[in-house]
Amino acid sequence: MFTNLNRMLHFAFNDFSRNKGISIASVFILTVITMLATSLLFFGGVSDYLILQIQDKIDVTAYFTEETEEKDILIVRDEIVKLEVVKDVFYVSKESALENFKNKYKGNEVFEKALLEVGGNPFLPSLNIKTNGDPLEYQEVANILAQEKFVDLIEKVDFSEKKDIINTVFSIRSAVIRTGLILGLILVFIAILVVFNTIKLTVDSFKDEISTMRIVGATNWFIRGPFIIQGLIYGLISFIICFVISILSFHLLSNKISLILPGFNSFDYFVSNIWMFVALQIVFGVGVSIISSFIAVRRHLKV
Known part of the structure; x- marks a missing residue:
C-alpha cells in the first residue's frame, strides 16, 4: 500500500516539475479565481454590515x-x-x-x-x-397599533412613510445574496474547466502509459492517483498563496477601509470569520482541483 502511494506521489511531483509552464499557469489561474471568490465573500460581509447599519436606523x-x-x-x-x-x-x-x-x-x-x-x-x-428589520415584522406592529383600542390614543403611525425604505433595504440584501451565489457558481465552473483541461493535457500525454498500466493489471486508483495528487498540489499551492495574500491584504487595508466604513475593521472581520474564508479557499483551491482531476482521468480508464 505504502509502496503504491510513494510511486503515485513520485509520478505526480515529477510531472508537476516537468511541466512547469502548465503547472505555474494552472496555479496562477486557480489563485486568481480563489481570490475573486474570497473577495466576493468579503464584499458579502461588507454589504451585510451596511444593511445592518441601515436597519438599526429604521x-x-x-x-x-x-x-x-x-x-x-x-x-x-x-x-x-x-x-x-x-x-x-x-x-x-x-x-x-x-x-x-x-x-x-x-x-x-x-x-x-x-x-x-x-x-x-x-x-x-x-x-x-x-x-x-423584516418588513413583515414592521407591518405586524403597524397592524396592532391600528387596532380600535388604540385609535383614540394614537395620532399617526409613520410605517407607511418608511415602508418603501424598509422594502428597498431587503430587496438590496436579496439581490446581493443572489448575485454572490451566481458569481460563485460561475467561478466554480471556471475553476473546474481550468484544472480539467490542465489535467486532460497531462493525461493525453500519458495515454500510452495508461493503456500499458491497464494491460498489466494496474488498478483504477493507481492510475488515477498521480493525476489526482497533481490536482491536489495545484489546489494546495493556490490555497496557501490566497491565504497569505488575504492575511496581508486585510491587515494592510484595514485602516483605509475603516475610513470609508467607520466601525468596520476588515482584519477583525477576517479573523472572526477565518474558518469561513479557509473553507471557501479550500473548496476552490483543493476541492475543485481534485474533482476536476478525477473527471479528467476517468474516461481514460476504459482504454
Missing part, C-alpha cells in the same frame, strides 16, 4: 395625541414590547423630542427661526419601535 414611530397621558403611553409600550417581533421600544416625551430637535439643529438659523415662529412645543409624545 424604526416605526407611533405619535400620540397631545391629550394622551404618559401613563397610557407606557401601557401601550408595555403591550408592544411583549411582541416577539419587537426588539426595542423607546418612549420619547414632548419635552425630550423638543430638546433633541434643538440639539440636532443647534446653530441652524432656519430651523431655530421656524421653531420660534411656531411657538411653544409643536412635538407629540411618541414610541420608537424597532424590530429585527
Whole structure:
C-alpha cells in the first residue's frame, strides 16, 4: 500500500516539475479565481454590515395625541414590547423630542427661526419601535397599533412613510445574496474547466502509459492517483498563496477601509470569520482541483 502511494506521489511531483509552464499557469489561474471568490465573500460581509447599519436606523414611530397621558403611553409600550417581533421600544416625551430637535439643529438659523415662529412645543409624545428589520415584522406592529383600542390614543403611525425604505433595504440584501451565489457558481465552473483541461493535457500525454498500466493489471486508483495528487498540489499551492495574500491584504487595508466604513475593521472581520474564508479557499483551491482531476482521468480508464 505504502509502496503504491510513494510511486503515485513520485509520478505526480515529477510531472508537476516537468511541466512547469502548465503547472505555474494552472496555479496562477486557480489563485486568481480563489481570490475573486474570497473577495466576493468579503464584499458579502461588507454589504451585510451596511444593511445592518441601515436597519438599526429604521424604526416605526407611533405619535400620540397631545391629550394622551404618559401613563397610557407606557401601557401601550408595555403591550408592544411583549411582541416577539419587537426588539426595542423607546418612549420619547414632548419635552425630550423638543430638546433633541434643538440639539440636532443647534446653530441652524432656519430651523431655530421656524421653531420660534411656531411657538411653544409643536412635538407629540411618541414610541420608537424597532424590530429585527423584516418588513413583515414592521407591518405586524403597524397592524396592532391600528387596532380600535388604540385609535383614540394614537395620532399617526409613520410605517407607511418608511415602508418603501424598509422594502428597498431587503430587496438590496436579496439581490446581493443572489448575485454572490451566481458569481460563485460561475467561478466554480471556471475553476473546474481550468484544472480539467490542465489535467486532460497531462493525461493525453500519458495515454500510452495508461493503456500499458491497464494491460498489466494496474488498478483504477493507481492510475488515477498521480493525476489526482497533481490536482491536489495545484489546489494546495493556490490555497496557501490566497491565504497569505488575504492575511496581508486585510491587515494592510484595514485602516483605509475603516475610513470609508467607520466601525468596520476588515482584519477583525477576517479573523472572526477565518474558518469561513479557509473553507471557501479550500473548496476552490483543493476541492475543485481534485474533482476536476478525477473527471479528467476517468474516461481514460476504459482504454
